[in-house]
Amino acid sequence: MEATIAGTTIDVNDEGYLTDPSKWNEAVAEAIAAEEDIVLTDKHMEVIRYLREQQEKGEKLSVRRVGKSGIVSIKEFYDLFPGGPLKKSSRIAGIPKPVSCV
Amino acid sequence: METTTLTKKTTAADHKVKKVLIICSKGSLQDVYAALIMANGAVMDGIETHVFFTFFGLDAITKGKLDKLHVPTVGNPSMMPHVPTVVAGLPGFESLASTMMKKEMEKLDIPPVSEMLEMITAGGGRLHGCQLAVDMFKLNREDFVDELEDIITVGDMFGLAAGEDSHIIFV
Numbered sequence: 598m599e600a601t602i603a604g605t606t607i608d609v610n611d612e613g614y615l616t617d618p619s620k621w622n623e624a625v626a627e628a629i630a631a632e633e634d635i636v637l638t639d640k641h642m643e644v645i646r647y648l649r650e651q652q653e654k655g656e657k658l659s660v661r662r663v664g665k666s667g668i669v670s671i672k673e674f675y676d677l678f679p680g681g682p683l684k685k686s687s688r689i690a691g692i693p694k695p696v697s698c699v
Numbered sequence: 700m701e702t703t704t705l706t707k708k709t710t711a712a713d714h715k716v717k718k719v720l721i722i723c724s725k726g727s728l729q730d731v732y733a734a735l736i737m738a739n740g741a742v743m744d745g746i747e748t749h750v751f752f753t754f755f756g757l758d759a760i761t762k763g764k765l766d767k768l769h770v771p772t773v774g775n776p777s778m779m780p781h782v783p784t785v786v787a788g789l790p791g792f793e794s795l796a797s798t799m800m801k802k803e804m805e806k807l808d809i810p811p812v813s814e815m816l817e818m819i820t821a822g823g824g825r826l827h828g829c830q831l832a833v834d835m836f837k838l839n840r841e842d843f844v845d846e847l848e849d850i851i852t853v854g855d856m857f858g859l860a861a862g863e864d865s866h867i868i869f870v
Contacts, residue, residue, distance in 0.1 A: 662808065664821075670821070671821040
């Protein structure tokens with residue numbers, strides 16, 4: 598389905614994840630973050646760029662991996678994206694919903 | 700800025716699971732992981748999460764034991780069904796099988812028990828010990844990991860589970 602995000606029409610799936618990561622930009626990130634009541638800081642963006650890089654490389658994303666990234670600890674990750682850090686950050690990063698159970 | 704409305708999935712949105720209480724009552728590797736992976740998964744989804752450790756499940760939070768849990772090779776027909784029970788019971792067999800299983804889990808990015816406990820509590824999950832079991836095994840607070848919040852009664856445990864859309868899972 599299509600959604601209007603930050604003034605542009607972007608294709609998203611039924612859970613609101615971008616179907617094409619290349620359609621992402623910072624304005625899109627800010628708009629999706631606003632829906633989650635998150636105001637993006639530099640730290641948020643660092644995590645988001647890391648997720649996008651990892652996703653591009655085909656790596657499987659998990660909370661644990663983010664915690665070992667050297668960018669944030671697991672606790673800081675939860676503090677940045679309260680109530681579902683991996684899913685929320687992935688949605689904001691414009692990448693598919695992570696399939697990890699850990 | 701223009702409207703930025705996204706249509707979100709709303710299925711069962713009114714009755715999402717809000718809270719889980721997971722009871723970890725067994726100390727074998729597979730049972731402890733079942734409890735902890737569900738607990739961590741709940742935390743990852745923003746669900747209020749409590750884990751209550753009782754009986755042999757206390758091994759999962761006991762210093763010196765938690766990263767040495769075994770998967771039983773005897774009395775466990777799903778584990779290596781072609782190995783005769785007498786062989787599976789030989790000294791060292793269970794240790795070997797447990798070590799191998801832990802290696803396989805590490806490949807899947809499943810962390811050791813100690814790290815699972817850190818992950819659960821870092822995300823706001825809370826760990827509780829069973830008073831009666833602690834007394835029975837003659838253990839003290841110092842025997843347990845720092846992440847353990849408290850040692851409570853069964854009554855207190857049910858108190859934790861109170862509320863709407865709250866679920867109890869027994870492992």
